[in-house]
Amino acid sequence: MSSSAASRPPWWAHAARPTRPAVPWALLVRAAVGTAVPLFVGLACGRLGFGVFAALGAMHATLNDRMEPARLRVQRIGTAVGASAVGMVIGGALRHFDVPLLAAVVVLTLLGFASGALSATGPRGSAAGMLLLVSAALGDGMAPAHPWWAAGPLMLLGAGLVLLLGLPYRPARPADDPRVQALAAVYEALGGLLTALGTPQGAAARRVLTARLNQLQDLLQDPLSSLLPRPRRTRPTPSPLPQESAHLHHLHRAYEAALAASEAATGLLWAWRPVPPEVAALPSALARQLTSPASTAASTPADSPPNNPASSPPDAPATSKLPDWSPDTPARQALDAALRTAADAVAGRAGDPATAVHAAPAPPPDPWRLRARLLSRGSARYGARVALCVAVAEAVTAGLPLDRAYWVPMTVAFVLKPDLGSVFLRAVSRAVGTVLGVALTAALLSLTTEPWLLAAVAALCVALLPYSAAAHYGLNTAVMTPMALVLVQLGGQSGVAEVGPRVLDTVLASLIVLVFGYLLWPERAPHRIEPRIVTATGTLRAYLLSVTGPTLKDPAPSQVWLRRTAYRALADARQEVRHGLTEPPPAGRQAEAWLPATAALERLGGAVAAYAAQLRYGGRRPEPAEVTRVLAALEQLATAARAHRPPDGRTERPPGPHNPARSALAQAAGELEQLLR
Template identity: 60%
Template sequence: MPVALMVRAAVGMAVPLAVGLLVHRLDLGVFAGLGAMHATMNDRAEPGRLRAARIGTAVLASALGMLIGTALQHADADGLVLGVVLTLTAFASGALSATGPRGSAAGMLLLVSAALGSGMPLPQPWWAAAPMLPVGAAFVVLLGLPAGAPNRPAADPRNRALAAAYDALGRTLADLGGPRAGASRQVLTARLNQLQDLLGTHRRDRRERQDHRSRQNRRARMYEAALAATEAATGLLWARRPVPPEVAEVPNRLAAAVRRGGGEVAVPDWRPDTPSRQALDVALRAAADTVAGRDTRLGTAPAPPPDPWRLRVRLLSRGSVRYGLRVALCIAVGSAVTANYPLSKSYWVPMTIAFVLKPDLGSVFLRAVSRSVGTVLGVAVTAALLMATTDEWALTAMAAGCVALLPYATAAHYGLNTVVMTPMALVLLQLGGQSSAAEFWPRVLDTVLASAIVLLFGYLLWPERPRHRIEPRLVDATTALRAYLDAVVRGAGQDDGPDSGPNSGQDGGRTGTAQVWLRRTAYRSLADARREVQQGLAEPPPTGRLAERWLSATAALERLGGAVAAFAAQIRYGGRVPDPAEVDRVRRALDELTASARAHRPPTAPSAPTPPTPPATAATPTVATPAPHDPTRSALGRAAEELEALLRTRPDD
């Protein structure tokens, strides 16, 4: 339960509406409250600048969409003009949504606000609706400033994210060799992804860097130490070799020390008997030194800066254009339907289309079904509330209560999010004087109509199949893994040998520095591929069947990442020299898997020649799991066997 976000959301909604009531300008208060709601939808526990940038991007897009919609309504545009403008806006919204998480939020609100502005009652003057959205959002940002100020270590979102990563590492170590180890590693990867986003995008001016240099450098080094420990843990996970409980407890103590702002953390004296365990021991001791504030050689470097041309390239990419056309088609169909059939709130259909047609947020099919069911429940809740009272102050309290639940509902389930958002939207319409209780149930019909349009024109008839989402992610993952493997092999050639010492052998030199971020890129790409496969599994046939056929490849690639990490530990601490034949076997298998993904030919063989683990949950289908690895044998050779077994059988089609 994100209590701080929930309280901030309730106050952010209640105050603009209350001010509007007190000054008898509820028309402006409703739009300010709408801006506060849009800010709440994009609020996160982040550093102040990062949080303001995330909210600002989304709300500015929302204000632009509102200006477009209100201008159309003020000009009394006919159905044809309205449909054309909304279709063009939908194309821009879809193209922007494909650029990443921030673009996705901004693109959705651009279209949602344009649809709302074309139908909601206009304030006086009409153009004041758009500026009131940033006003309400700015109030939410101001409410969150104390939470984002790093006056105390435990209050800094970056410290909390670092502590969460160490906690996840401790859970992974505790689960080594058990059935929950794979799920724990996925959580660990997600925590590191979040931490990387918080640290990698944060920028300070020169004066702030001078004032906070020691603190920033220390946090960065703690993060780098966590990356080294994660690599060692991933190698142990692949080898299915547990560690003593007192060793698995060390990351949890490191997390507690990070929350306190530092302190000594003792690493128990144990006897690591394999290269991967030795790598873990060295990494944990280095992490304890960084948390305590001592200098230690990590052999890492800050993450490469983002490419300033990335947004432009992705805006003009094939995927962005395809998704933009997909959204535009659905909006065009929705506009044609609303223009030819008498709907009391014609903007509800395009607004629902914008919310449902978001494949980056999960299964479109499940979102359409959840939206319809959630709207029914939300309308029932709203009708029950309005039967009790229609007092404006009571409605203001209802809206604040609904928006307070939004941060929790958004993270919990899309259907629950709809149950919360529907009463909030209907109450705002009631406050604006546009709706009555009798008009609420037609919103169910509008929602079902919009969901049907999305399912037919944006899901069934559109060539946006899993091969356009899953297979490109798998290509990225195989490419990143191949680059990581090449860096490990090159690093072995530059090391001084097995007696060079743990620190000098740990990612030493320029190749070692590149190896750190190639490894991080590979693990992140694997997490993206896993997410796309899991979203595809939730789709009905044939989408679900195709995703299931790629599941074994995703699991094999995840294990390959662990095998390369174990192989790197064997090189550093075991003195193993890479066998060119083994390296070439893995490269050939990766190249073959990449070619299969590009040719839309998923493998159907089991991912390892060993019996499968006991049945897992429905969300995590059972895949074959390798037996414990013999540390005297090459980890890379074992990985080559697994990939070759995966690729041995091909589907007939």
């Protein structure tokens, strides 16, 4: 065992360690008010059952609420709660029409397949698929509303209240826009990476930057190009843009500059070359400028003539300028050009055409993409996985004297949500968190059953969900369990004596998932990692071919998107390895075996960035032989991943900075061949 492996914490330490996210106070307040209002109104009107279903809708909306523009919030929450309402109506229909047991099991199993297939299509599909099955199980087990079909509309009503509470958020100034905040976070992370160049902390700083870029990309996922003005061929002087279009244009330019600066910084990280402290401090200054209270540059038309006094508002803040320095390598020259462009973009200036970075936003979403993913092999496999566990859960609960049998399939749906990491970790954390939550609920219900107080407790638990979900799955379960039990208590269906069986239900559901969705299911940690490795090699291949293509001095827009796609695929592969490390042996050891490959691919991304700088600024011409070596190594690594064979070699970072006279690609090819030998 290598020294690095010996010093790495055991799998259970990875699994138990919570994160410490920032407290989203606005989301917490919104969640508490959105849950408390329907419960209190229901109590005041004597229709508490209606208030409980509306509070469930508010809770499901809270699980999917984010600090983002209103249109994205409506899409995210509407998709999730819409699926939840459909599931509640289906479950309520099964109960209301007293559907025979076998038919109900078949319906829920088919719904489980649809839920799993939908969950595998992406984050929004994952939320919608989980809530579809959860609400169907709840609707089949809870006492129905009167009339029975009213539960779904009541949930939509509760979710609508959460949406309305977020509408007053509309930013009063551009600096308050969540996209601007995310952009500022990107520049802060970029400054952290530049500060860490040439130190052992560089790799961790690069991963932070990639995560911030991923977050910003998600916020900008709507095609910006459709909102920006089209180029005019007949009018030499463009007219001022509408305020919102100018704001989006400003964000777009600053985002492009951040992408270019990130590429240059990644190349410098690979080359182990630091930059002067005053240069490393510029991105943080740009982040402060973006969020400055006096910042009005976002509303300035970015295509205004550079010498027009009207293009700089009198109350605009002082702009940050790149200090005088002499970049002596191609990668440093690339960083210099990108930072100058970033300073111009953040300030709302047109910029110097000589240093402009030409980029493009993500391509518009394909309207058939969801359909293709829903019908893909991966979605079908995950749908079959969920359907199998639901069928087993229904069969087991039908043969056992469980008073609230819906709790078992509901727990199965929560544990099998595909984008929350290791299934093993979630199953164990769910059981432990439920025990803690049940203990807290039992203590509470032994002290009081006052409805008004219980409604306040339920609202408090929902308010804690945004923080606990980001901190740890077990903690989230410990918060969600009291909330669910209190809502059931308010509906008149529970009491202190019925709290204990929920532990048995949860343990039973966790065992079903561990056996049929984990131990007996072939798709465990390495089988999730290896497709990510194959995807990462493919995106790096496309990025390398775009770098060595015909547009060297002026990178094509497609190259920018290929670069971003490659870095995101690398982050996804690293994330899957990290999730695999939380599983016990042998799955944890197999995940650990892929760590060198993911590290090598991340270093290759930096080497390609450094090589791109050499081609653009160093006068180097493409080297077909070295490109062929790297492509052959990438294909060999992808073949090994498809065959479930982690490479046995190890690569070490060469001592000292990279010599800019040497080909960065040649060194990268040598490192990959060393890994694969």
